[in-house]
Amino acid sequence: MALSPSSVGLRVIVFLSLLCNAFPYAPHSHRHRIANHNYRDALTKSILFFEGQRSGKLPSHQRMTWRRDSGLSDGSALHVDLVGGYYDAGDNVKFGFPMAFTTTMLSWSVIEFGGLMKSELQNAKEAIRWATDYLLKATSHPDTIYVQVGDANKDHACWERPEDMDTPRSVFKVDKNTPGSDVAGETAAALAAASIVFRKCDPSYSKTLLRRAIRVFAFADKYRGPYSGGLKMAVCPFYCSYSGYQDELLWGAAWLHKATKKPTYLNYIQVNGQILGAAQFDNTFGWDNKHVGARILLSKAFLVQKVKSLHEYKGHADNFICSVIPGAPFSSSQFTPGGLLFKMGDSNMQYVTSTSFLLLTYAKYLTSARTVVNCGGSVITAGHLRSIAKKQVDYLLGENPLRMSYMVGYGPKYPRRIHHRGSSAGGGGPLPSVATHPGKIQCHEGFAFMNSQSPNFNVLVGAVIGGPDLHDRFPDDRADYEQSEPATYINAPLVGALSYFAHSFGQL
Template sequence: MAFSSSISLILLCFFTFTLFLSNAFPFHHRHKGFASHNYKDALTKSILFFEGQRSGKLPSNQRMTWRKDSGLSDGSTMHVDLVGGYYDAGDNVKFGFPMAFTTTMLSWSVLEFGGLMKGELQNARQAIRWATDYLLKATAHSGTIYVQVGDANKDHKCWERPEDMDTPRTVLKIDQNNPGSDVAAETAAALAAASLVFRKADPSYSKLLKRRAMSVFAFADKYRGAYSNGLHTYVCPFYCSYSGYDDELLWGAAWLHRATRNPTYLSYIQVNGQTLGADESDNTFGWDNKHAGARILLSKAFLVQKVQSLHDYKDHADNFICSLIPGSSQYTPGGLLYKMGEDNLQYVTSTSFLLVTYAKYLTSSHKVVTCGGTTITPKKLRNIAKKQVDYLLGDNPLKMSYMVGYGNRYPQRIHHRGSSLPSISSHPAKIQCSSGFSYFSSNAPNPNILVGAVIGGPDASDRFPDDRSDYQQSEPSTYINAPLVGTLAYLAHSFGQL
């Protein structure tokens, strides 16, 4: 009888512990069946890509070895150190606005799914730190943020390697006389999100990031204005602030609330949320418009942390989710979410990340989404995201992977200067500004493989020309890859690859 009681007690403890694990780690969701792709390999490559976009003095452990040092005097014209950071896409300009968004999304990827990344976690942290080290330099002087290095108009008239570039390294800044609440609040979001990434790994660095995030957000909120008003000729049409700055203020406050747990930011959100557009129906999430991301982020505070005053954000997030259900949104004949003709895959990767992240929050709180009379479960959200990622990796009418270096067939002629020109190792002599266009117009494949780069992607009819001159479809960018990192980590784990 005692033996039987002991067995019963052991079984009770086992089932109780199992239930605890399922509640404590709801995102450890395992898909049934075989994986469509090697998500672990794609994850590794999606992070490696950032090494190909590095500016500055490259470290000894640089793995993308065809890239060399560049931009070593950046900031010198203004007597500041702005060496480092990332080139945003296929050009040689450092745009602070998309770089900050990239940093926020890389950090969010690690915060939600870094525990699943295993060996790639350190690489992901290094990718974030390459950006935050630069953002700390850009915000080192109180009341001033340096938001761009390079003249995009002149840079785009040349086709040259970053190692050779001789176009003006013009430095642009915002201050109280020329405000930029959008880029400042996004920078604050990036620093705040990254502070959480390094909270245990490097506490002193984390505290520095958090303090800077708070001061930068205060500046963004106090001196309001869109940065493209004062810097229009330099930042438009490249990274014009089309959606204004309300979304960044809400997004920045949401990240500071999460990073600091300071009630000041919760109060800010409660008081200003509606005027900053919390319930607007703009359902395109990317480098310019952060409303959908802010809704999902703030819904966690309600769903998981039980902050009752933010209950409306669950409804706002649900409205965004309902806009994505097939039949409510535009998809290509092959099944790709299609939002815009240029750089469409940035919306695919960012939306897929929001889907798996919201599914995690819903699972944790035992909630679902209701769209009209239809119940949408977390499993449904995960499946929608998986289908989008699978399309990107090759399950599409062309059987083409839109991640360079992944799969048997991928784009060969991407719109990227460094990738399309001979490397310094193979061609040490300088390639002048106009001389590079002979490589640009060539039909030959790019000599340097920018492993992991995800490009703009196919058109609304699933067509892709693989044409270097077609920057809308063939150019990679850091903000396409950043949210994909988190989704791939989730998928790799859920299929037992990590």
């Protein structure tokens, strides 16, 4: 039977949609065991959270309905369109450095575990695309990246819903004269990683992302320097580049090697790896320091793809693994009495989620290569890594001394007074949503709501906050931003981890 052009087009769309959801991977199975948590519910909520962080013109299918359009003139100060993207945490500033890292980690989550996400895969991809559409705007001019929208100091002096904000939407950029190899390297990594996500289902968009990643990385490498050098007054102390820019160059090159398979990037890594700190001993992975992530990513090229010249990265990755294994001979990690990995008091949960993701991802690589990790004579198997990651995720979801879920909206007991302007609303007085109070609430008026003891009325479902202190204590205090503030880069790696556990326990 002959098909009309419209029906052919429809079939092509359906076919591409199927391709978009095709990430085959059969994981190590826990199906015969009883799940401690509803990981599928947690996965759904962990992705939904990103809708609450959106800036710009919201789509008609927006599910976090208490949010409205915001930042619609962003970029106009420099006559560039910078509408869209994400607010990083509980404020109304768009910081490009953590936004790019969030994008990379969401993409990595889909690359490794997207085949397990089922109906949530499309939502994860929409979360990625909301970021990459913005990053394409931010990198539209050659040798220039717009890295921040909003005056952070003035923004933090107000407590306003994003829909109301009237603080300066100042625009900050890096260029040839004010370099930023760290933010540029991370942006290149984000675009390259996302290009892999969209390669089959939207090849045109994927090629656009990859071409831009290549151009942005060339800029990062040619004009070297930390972005917090020239932009210190704007980006510090919020997102200073404390670890330098070398880790982002290695990270960006690793993602471009994965996305392009070009020998150019393999050669770059071989020549520059040691200079860029590939063997540096550290065990903290987050928005600032990418060394560990680069080691794990490059170890796959050796373990799974048999790129012999990258053999040293297996050793570098093993060193990281040994540093986080409780009781291992070379362990250098600290844990709370309740068993939570503890790196620092400010937003510690970001390190819990990122480390859990790396443990599960490396376990996947080890399984594929049928090998193990040797820590000073102690053999560490892939199953051991999965077990450690599960304990961390389970703690986050409520298996802790307080029986508190640190994901908003998950479980019977979770943080009710999170440090988040748009969410901090309640019937007793805190900041109402635009839907219930369309009138403008001025800058300083909002602090009365911030200081209220009433629970947040606008529930930011899926938000994972900074978490408990070193002694498993959590005050649920809105003013305590170190423990009570959510952030996109806390949730992004958790998406991958929850996908793995939801599938492993037969919930997907």
